[in-house]
Amino acid sequence: MYTLLAHQWKEKIRSSFWQKNIVLNILLGILGTYFLLNIVVVSLFLDKILLLYFKTTDVVTLLTQFLFYFFLVDLFVRFLFQQVPSLAIQPYLTLPIPKSKLLHYPLIKSIFSFLNLFSLLLILPFFIKNIFFTQHFQFSFSWLVCVLSIVGTNNFILFLLKKYFSKQLAIPLFLFASIALVLALEFTKTTSFSISFSESIYWISSSYLRLIIPLTMLALAYFSAYTMLRKNAYIEDTHIQNNIKSTGFDFLNNYGQIGQLLGIELKMILRNKRPRSLLVISLLFILYGFMFYKKGTLDNVLIMSISGLMLPAMFAISYGQFMFSWDSSYFDSLLTQKITFYEYIKSKQIFLIIACILGFVVSLPFAFIDYSIAFINAAFLLYNIGISITIMLFLGTFNTRYIDLGKGQFMNYEGTGFTQFLVMLPIFGIPFLIYVLFDYLGITPLYYYSIALFGVIGIVLNKIMLVKITKEFKKRRYTMALGFRKK
Numbered sequence: 001m002y003t004l005l006a007h008q009w010k011e012k013i014r015s016s017f018w019q020k021n022i023v024l025n026i027l028l029g030i031l032g033t034y035f036l037l038n039i040v041v042v043s044l045f046l047d048k049i050l051l052l053y054f055k056t057t058d059v060v061t062l063l064t065q066f067l068f069y070f071f072l073v074d075l076f077v078r079f080l081f082q083q084v085p086s087l088a089i090q091p092y093l094t095l096p097i098p099k100s101k102l103l104h105y106p107l108i109k110s111i112f113s114f115l116n117l118f119s120l121l122l123i124l125p126f127f128i129k130n131i132f133f134t135q136h137f138q139f140s141f142s143w144l145v146c147v148l149s150i151v152g153t154n155n156f157i158l159f160l161l162k163k164y165f166s167k168q169l170a171i172p173l174f175l176f177a178s179i180a181l182v183l184a185l186e187f188t189k190t191t192s193f194s195i196s197f198s199e200s201i202y203w204i205s206s207s208y209l210r211l212i213i214p215l216t217m218l219a220l221a222y223f224s225a226y227t228m229l230r231k232n233a234y235i236e237d238t239h240i241q242n243n244i245k246s247t248g249f250d251f252l253n254n255y256g257q258i259g260q261l262l263g264i265e266l267k268m269i270l271r272n273k274r275p276r277s278l279l280v281i282s283l284l285f286i287l288y289g290f291m292f293y294k295k296g297t298l299d300n301v302l303i304m305s306i307s308g309l310m311l312p313a314m315f316a317i318s319y320g321q322f323m324f325s326w327d328s329s330y331f332d333s334l335l336t337q338k339i340t341f342y343e344y345i346k347s348k349q350i351f352l353i354i355a356c357i358l359g360f361v362v363s364l365p366f367a368f369i370d371y372s373i374a375f376i377n378a379a380f381l382l383y384n385i386g387i388s389i390t391i392m393l394f395l396g397t398f399n400t401r402y403i404d405l406g407k408g409q410f411m412n413y414e415g416t417g418f419t420q421f422l423v424m425l426p427i428f429g430i431p432f433l434i435y436v437l438f439d440y441l442g443i444t445p446l447y448y449y450s451i452a453l454f455g456v457i458g459i460v461l462n463k464i465m466l467v468k469i470t471k472e473f474k475k476r477r478y479t480m481a482l483g484f485r486k487k
Contacts, residue, residue, distance in 0.1 A: 043125035060131055061198055068197035071150055072179050078158045082115055103229045110155055119151045142205035149214035159225035261347035272405035282315035286362055293369045305431055308380040312359035316352045321420045323396025325403045328484035342470045352389045379452040386458025388427045390465050395423050397472045400483025
């Protein structure tokens with residue numbers, strides 16, 4: 001087992017992505033360390049935070065109740081973002097290693113995931129400060145074992161969820177709806193799952209013998225995941241099946257070459273893990289509107305600008321940052337097809353326009369909070385169609401990094417480079433400079449009209465800009481193809 005873990009570590013540090021992005025990896029490491037330290041600080045002061053907002057002196061009971069919500073959300077977040085390391089055993093399946101031993105490797109490896117570390121850092125400091133030093137040893141030990149057993153159970157249940165449910169887009173939405181229903185019942189005081197959960201934890205923690213319950217639950221989750229891996233750990237299972245079901249986009253073939261390219265784009269998103277998870281995240285991100293659109297922020301031009309720019313176009317901007325890299329696995333094939341480069345780029349533009357419009361429609365209900373939200377979002381819709389999409393397409397011709405579509409979105413920086421950061425500068429910088437100028441001139445009420453005007457100008461000049469982008473694409477296509485081949 002140690003040898004397998006050592007092989008995995010060597011694979012990471014010897015990969016071309018690590019070698020070519022040392023500065024970026026160091027920067028991400030610093031940011032990750034800073035984030036983890038923040039979690040530790042929050043955990044240390046969690047008792048004071050709870051006492052500040054809730055009229056109670058029993059912070060241990062209160063936190064135990066909140067852990068019910070935490071574990072629900074934790075399971076949903078794991079389903080969306082955590083990668084199951086089952087593919088790591090494929091190179092070893094043909095070697096003389098007993099499968100019964102080999103299959104423990106992905107399970108043990110999953111213990112060191114980021115979400116497990118997050119849970120540990122959020123729970124342990126609070127436990128040491130408020131339970132270990134204030135409660136008797138039996139309760140402290142039993143409480144910790146019980147809570148960590150639930151963390152581990154969530155971790156191993158994920159293997160089963162990923163295997164049987166990840167292929168259906170409706171499943172994560174169903175999980176999210178179920179969690180939302182439980183929370184709604186909780187907040188409307190129809191029933192209290194959190195209190196029952198807390199009482200169960202306290203009951204188990206009152207006796208060493210009762211620890212057999214969470215430990216049995218953990219063991220069942222582990223061996224269920226192990227059994228599932230054992231039944232499916234065959235080389236032929238790793239090949240892509242040829243009998244793919246129709247996804248209902250055949251009608252796009254009636255719109256010529258551009259329609260066919262749009263169909264390929266949509267199928268690529270729905271059939272592959274990384275773009276599909278990006279789509280789900282973007283849809284959930286729209287819910288942040290309830291945090292942005294409050295009475296205190298509706299008159300704040302900068303906050304309304306950021307929300308108007310990002311919320312409706314979250315998917316379009318996140319997807320457009322990696323323009324052309326999404327096609328990196330079959331980019332060589334595209335270059336050999338009877339497709340004009342202008343139509344290829346035009347199809348990308350139309351796809352992003354449709355994504356922006358659909359995002360705008362989904363965000364329209366926020367207008368019930370204040371009608372000005374719809375006006376602001378409409379202004380930035382024109383800006384995104386006329387300006388942002390053009391910027392993403394042009395700078396996308398400088399993308400040369402391969403993206404593995406089968407990997408998840410969470411903590412995955414594959415395909416990320418300087419270009420992705422460069423794209424955001426003009427998209428956010430132009431509205432900010434316009435605001436500063438108009439604020440200096442004392443004509444801030446005209447700011448949103450100017451944003452819309454810039455978008456309209458970009459739409460009018462659309463064809464000219466597409467021709468220039470096509471010329472740049474023709475000039476750089478072989479450099480892009482060469483970069484995409486370096487996996």
